[in-house]
């Protein structure tokens with residue numbers, strides 16, 4: 001489908017994307033007063049079905065973000081689900097997509113402290129899968145920018161304004177010739193990537209920072225911990241990670257709904273192991289895809305059929 005012709009859900013109506021407009025003076029436009037989710041839907045050719053992944057968990061986090069920022073939202077989880085299903089169906093997608101579901105402070109008289117009026121848009125974006133084969137992996141720089149913390153702008157909430165911190169780190173890393181950044185938190189410990197969570201492997205154990213280390217409560221992070229434990233018998237330790245551990249780890253990857261699992265092959269110029277994708281990362285990647293595409297019945301409640 002022509003991307004310009006797709007329909008967006010805005011304020012309860014299905015509107016062609018180029019006609020979906022928000023007032024320039026709205027607090028979302030001026031101050032980043034919006035919270036959102038990036039939700040993956042995977043097309044299953046055998047079943048001729050599109051499955052949204054861990055929708056209930058995305059909506060729980062969206063409601064948490066709304067609560068933290070004191071937004072006076074009228075939306076229930078059922079409203080979120082109905083809007084998503086309506087807009088995806090209206091576009092008739094039969095391919096992998098990502099859906100951006102954004103709840104925002106609208107109106108033209110507001111300020112940065114306005115709690116209403118709250119509006120929503122839901123925008124499907126065609127997006128293929130990340131391939132691990134033949135992909136070189138990421139070269140990362142430990143950022144000179146510190147990750148925001150719960151003492152100032154909580155990384156736990158998925159608020160648009162948080163991404164300015166991500167932007168600074170990512171663009172600095174690219175300016176310096178790297179692919180992206182790894183941010184440290186206000187304690188000098190590893191936090192996360194600009195739009196992803198971080199895992200490393202040391203001595204056959206997965207290690208990732210705890211949810212209190214200035215990271216988003218990531219759904220992919222949780223998925224990885226659970227499938228590693230239940231399907232691959234690999235333990236995950238949630239603990240602080242020192243910067244120099246990045247230089248001596250056996251494997252490393254960044255993960256998120258959008259980037260799925262992407263191996264890190266170099267950090268600050270130190271190759272991660274031999275600079276190739278590690279065995280545990282590869283096994284996790286394959287298993288993650290099996291789960292996303294419905295090959296493990298025990299996780300079927302994570303998949304919501306759209307059609």
Ligand code: PMP
Nearest residue numbers: 195196197216218219220256257
């Ligand atoms: N951290 C940040 C800062 C992110 O933006 C994202 C992407 N939403 C993640 C982690 C990964 O979260 P999830 O697995 O829920 O997509």
